[in-house]
Amino acid sequence: xxxxxxxxxxxxxxxxxxxxxxxxxxxxxxxxxxxxxxxxxxxxxxxxxxxxxxxxxxxxxxxxxxxxxxxxxxxxxxxxxxxxxxxxxxxxxxxxxxxxxxxxxxxxxxxxxxxxxxxxxxxxxxxxxxxxxxxxxxxxxxxxxxxxxxxxxxxxxxxxxxxxxxxxxxxxxxxxxxxxxxxxxxxxxxxxxxxxxxxxxxxxxxxxxxxxxxxxxxxxxxxxxxxxxxxxxxxxxxxxxxxxxxxxxxxxxxxxxxxxxxxxxxxxxxxxxxxxxxxxxxxxxxxxxxxxxxxxxxxxxxxxxxxxxxxxxxxxxxxxx
Amino acid sequence: xxxxxxxxxxxxxxxxxxxxxxxxxxxxxxxxxxxxxxxxxxxxxxxxxxxxxxxxxxxxxxxxxxxxxxxxxxxxxxxxxxxxxxxxxxxxxxxxxxxxxxxxxxxxxxxxxxxxxxxxxxxxxxxxxxxxxxxxxxxxxxxxxxxxxxxxxxxxxxxxxxxxxxxxxxxxxxxxxxxxxxxxxxxxxxxxxxxxxxxxxxxxxxxxxxxxxxxxxxxxxxxxxxxxxxxxxxxxxxxxxxxxxxxxxxxxxxxxxxxxxxxxxxxxxxxxxxxxxxxxxxxxxxxxxxxxxxxxxxxxxxxxxxxxxxxxxxxxxxxxxxxxxxxxxxxxxxxxxxxxxxxxxxxxxxxxxxxxxxxxxxxxxxxxxxxxxxxxxxxxxxxxxxxxxxxxxxxxxxxxxxxxxxxxxxxxxxxxxxxxxxxxxxxxxxxxxxxxxxxxxxxxxxxxxxxxxxxxxxxxxxxxxxxxxxxxxxxxxxxxxxxxxxxxxxxxxxxxxxxxxxxxxxxxxxxxxxxxxxxxxxxxxxxxxxxxxxxxxxxxxxxxxxxxxxxxx
Numbered sequence: 001x002x003x004x005x006x007x008x009x010x011x012x013x014x015x016x017x018x019x020x021x022x023x024x025x026x027x028x029x030x031x032x033x034x035x036x037x038x039x040x041x042x043x044x045x046x047x048x049x050x051x052x053x054x055x056x057x058x059x060x061x062x063x064x065x066x067x068x069x070x071x072x073x074x075x076x077x078x079x080x081x082x083x084x085x086x087x088x089x090x091x092x093x094x095x096x097x098x099x100x101x102x103x104x105x106x107x108x109x110x111x112x113x114x115x116x117x118x119x120x121x122x123x124x125x126x127x128x129x130x131x132x133x134x135x136x137x138x139x140x141x142x143x144x145x146x147x148x149x150x151x152x153x154x155x156x157x158x159x160x161x162x163x164x165x166x167x168x169x170x171x172x173x174x175x176x177x178x179x180x181x182x183x184x185x186x187x188x189x190x191x192x193x194x195x196x197x198x199x200x201x202x203x204x205x206x207x208x209x210x211x212x213x214x215x216x217x218x219x220x221x222x223x224x225x226x227x228x229x230x231x232x233x234x235x236x237x238x239x240x241x242x243x244x245x246x247x248x249x250x251x252x253x254x255x256x257x258x259x260x261x262x263x264x265x266x267x268x269x270x271x272x273x274x275x276x277x278x279x280x281x282x283x284x285x286x287x288x289x290x291x292x293x294x295x296x297x298x299x300x301x302x303x304x305x306x307x308x309x310x311x312x313x314x315x316x317x318x319x320x321x
Numbered sequence: 322x323x324x325x326x327x328x329x330x331x332x333x334x335x336x337x338x339x340x341x342x343x344x345x346x347x348x349x350x351x352x353x354x355x356x357x358x359x360x361x362x363x364x365x366x367x368x369x370x371x372x373x374x375x376x377x378x379x380x381x382x383x384x385x386x387x388x389x390x391x392x393x394x395x396x397x398x399x400x401x402x403x404x405x406x407x408x409x410x411x412x413x414x415x416x417x418x419x420x421x422x423x424x425x426x427x428x429x430x431x432x433x434x435x436x437x438x439x440x441x442x443x444x445x446x447x448x449x450x451x452x453x454x455x456x457x458x459x460x461x462x463x464x465x466x467x468x469x470x471x472x473x474x475x476x477x478x479x480x481x482x483x484x485x486x487x488x489x490x491x492x493x494x495x496x497x498x499x500x501x502x503x504x505x506x507x508x509x510x511x512x513x514x515x516x517x518x519x520x521x522x523x524x525x526x527x528x529x530x531x532x533x534x535x536x537x538x539x540x541x542x543x544x545x546x547x548x549x550x551x552x553x554x555x556x557x558x559x560x561x562x563x564x565x566x567x568x569x570x571x572x573x574x575x576x577x578x579x580x581x582x583x584x585x586x587x588x589x590x591x592x593x594x595x596x597x598x599x600x601x602x603x604x605x606x607x608x609x610x611x612x613x614x615x616x617x618x619x620x621x622x623x624x625x626x627x628x629x630x631x632x633x634x635x636x637x638x639x640x641x642x643x644x645x646x647x648x649x650x651x652x653x654x655x656x657x658x659x660x661x662x663x664x665x666x667x668x669x670x671x672x673x674x675x676x677x678x679x680x681x682x683x684x685x686x687x688x689x690x691x692x693x694x695x696x697x698x699x700x701x702x703x704x705x706x707x708x709x710x711x712x713x714x715x716x717x718x719x720x721x722x723x724x725x726x727x728x729x730x731x732x733x734x735x736x737x738x739x740x741x742x743x744x745x746x747x748x749x750x751x752x753x754x755x756x757x758x759x760x761x762x763x764x765x766x767x768x769x770x771x772x773x774x775x776x777x778x779x780x781x782x783x784x785x786x787x788x789x790x791x792x793x794x795x796x797x798x799x800x801x802x803x804x805x806x807x808x809x810x811x812x813x814x815x816x817x818x819x820x821x822x823x824x825x826x827x828x829x830x831x832x833x834x835x836x837x838x839x840x841x842x843x844x845x846x847x848x849x850x851x852x853x854x855x856x857x858x859x860x861x862x863x864x865x866x867x868x869x870x871x872x873x874x
Contacts, residue, residue, distance in 0.1 A: 030747075031744075031747060034750075035747060035749075036378050037750075044788055044791055047789050048789070081371045082372050083371075083372055083379050084522065092539065148570070151577070156573050156577035160576070165578075167577045171579070172563055172570075266567045267570050269567070270539075271539020278716075284745070284747045
């Protein structure tokens with residue numbers, strides 16, 4: 001197992017390095033870090049000095065080398081937009097996005113696995129057809145539309161219809177100042193719901209298909225024939241094997257979520273990684289953009305690695321191969 | 322009991338319990354806790370300021386002014402309405418009006434300070450604060466705009482209650498100094514420190530009615546009354562500006578009671594939401610603002626280096642239709658006819674550009690007179706086609722809509738238009754200074770009551786390689802008769818002759834068609850009927866100019 005982890009980790013290093021170089025090169029080619037000084041009509045000498053300070057007069061490879069060295073030492077630079085340390089910006093944004101991702105993935109995983117298992121065991125039942133229809137609906141719904149509809153019907157609407165002093169669910173940010181756990185939960189429901197709708201739709205289909213495959217296997221039939229209780233057959237023999245492909249899909253999706261919640265974060269005003277990316281992109285904040293892209297690439301590579309490790313844990317045959 | 326019935330009953334009981342906890346009753350204290358009656362007001366803010374160092378290049382944000390700057394930074398003049406005009410009036414910081422003297426050809430302004438004016442820590446606001454502010458702006462690095470401060474020779478702070486500012490060269494816009502969107506800085510707290518570092522992430526001191534209690538980045542800014550303020554005490558106990566960057570979500574937040582007021586940008590989403598109607602709310606639309614959206618033309622590149630072509634483009638555009646499309650539901654219907662925004666009406670010829678309306682016959686006359694021929698629907702001259710590109714800020718729905726309309730109108734008149742929008746930093750920091758554009762669609766924004774078109778139209782301000790592309794004359798306007806007029810506007814302290822020069826400059830700009838004003842960008846304010854004290858809109862300080870008088874019923 002350790003060999004597997006070690007090998008996979010080693011393969012990840014050149015991938016991240018190549019991704020970081022390409023990111024650095026493309027951002028450098030697209031945005032000028034001194035553009036803000038020209039906007040404020042700063043003197044030509046000040047702009048020249050800034051270019052020297054940032055090493056913009058050096059060859060690209062040298063610039064990348066300097067940047068990589070600082071990056072690995074934890075110095076990710078200062079945002080041209082806010083003059084704040086990029087590490088602080090990304091750290092804060094990552095904290096907010098992680099909350100959404102963790103809760104979203106937990107809820108989505110439980111629901112998706114549950115739906116997938118039930119649909120497989122009760123194939124072609126009324127509920128199976130219902131779940132199938134709902135998953136296709138979930139896949140088709142644009143998240144921005146669903147988010148706004150959810151706000152309208154689960155927050156704003158009930159407040160107006162029942163003359164409440166507060167909407168039952170809140171939809172700005174992740175907390176009100178000074179609010180407790182209940183306040184936090186009321187803030188989380190709508191963005192997590194918006195996030196999980198699409199995830200559950202996809203994952204439940206994978207789980208259903210995988211479960212159907214596994215439940216028709218010979219060893220399952222053998223277990224049933226030997227009198228193993230149905231619950232044990234499904235959970236211990238069927239589900240564990242059926243989870244293998246789903247885990248791979250989940251790991252890939254989760255890695256992408258850390259940079260991909262742009263719409264959800266915008267609608268619910270969550271200052272996460274998606275919002276940071278949009279703000280930095282529209283402001284041409286090259287320093288923040290470079291770090292952001294490298295961090296999200298690292299997340300994707302890391303979760304790929306996690307998927308491989310989880311795959312190996314679930315299927316011992318993979319560890320030996 | 323059957324197992325499924327037990328489960329259903331269990332689920333039902335759990336659901337009821339959850340609902341009882343989550344759904345507040347009519348008399349619940351949720352909103353009372355979040356927006357307490359009698360004092361806590363929540364306002365939606367569409368943009369979070371990048372930083373709170375108001376003179377640095379990361380400032381220049383209107384929402385920075387609305388959320389923090391105007392409530393905490395003392396200033397010499399307020400901007401108030403007198404009849405239909407906006408005028409400067411000395412603020413509570415002043416013991417009397419500043420006195421201008423131009424004896425002996427040297428401009429000197431004396432600022433008598435109110436002896437009761439103090440910072441939030443009790444230290445008096447003195448002339449040394451004026452000196453410190455001037456020094457930082459005129460001589461500091463990474464300053465947003467030094468205009469005016471770079472003309473000051475010295476600030477005499479020998480008398481702590483009177484700041485005496487001596488100018489090196491005459492500056493007619495002196496009233497905008499030590500105020501506006503900058504304010505005055507506390508020398509006793511910042512002298513010897515890195516001002517930018519001390520302020521950029523927020524500051525706890527104040528010389529205004531409020532002070533910043535907290536700035537939770539990405540979430541909100543919370544203001545509380547400044548107990549040391551020498552003026553009328555704020556009525557609200559807390560003002561929270563929540564950052565809501567999505568306009569649709571902002572209106573839902575307003576309807577849902579999560580916010581009590583909002584000041585949305587005049588984007589199509591906002592116009593639609595207001596047109597659809599708001600319950601229990603008041604609203605106002607003000608077109609008398611410091612903003613003007615225009616089509617700015619690079620006078621130095623083909624084919625816009627020809628006056629005839631620039632005029633032909635102006636006659637190709639139906640500006641009335643554009644304004645009606647964008648702001649008709651708000652009751653704004655007429656285009657702008659001056660490159661000075663509405664609040665500078667006293668200094669502008671408000672009909673300078675009125676002659677430019679849709680007239681395809683005029684387009685034909687101008688283009689054929691300039692040697693162009695219409696081939697395949699497009700104008701051609703010497704083998705070159707009238708293909709134009711337009712740049713603007715990306716992800717701005719209003720501007721994208723305007724560009725689409727312009728494409729259709731210009732195509733009908735024989736011009737092809739391609740859209741190449743970019744982020745604001747690249748647009749204003751690279752493309753416009755470098756002159757690598759033909760048409761630009763963006764707003765000119767006046768943040769004070771002094772005209773200042775020399776900055777954008779005097780030939781000495783054309784960005785060149787020699788000045789590191791640091792000038793602001795992006796249209797590359799170079800008209801010999803124009804420069805002296807605009808320079809006179811900047812330096813002439815005689816208001817009557819200043820006005821004449823400004824109006825004459827307006828007429829030259831229109832005749833040469835260096836840029837085309839399109840629409841006034843109206844300000845929109847909405848607030849719950851539970852909020853009292855909202856008194857109209859201010860072109861510099863927004864609807865928040867009297868925030869200290871707001872309270873929740």
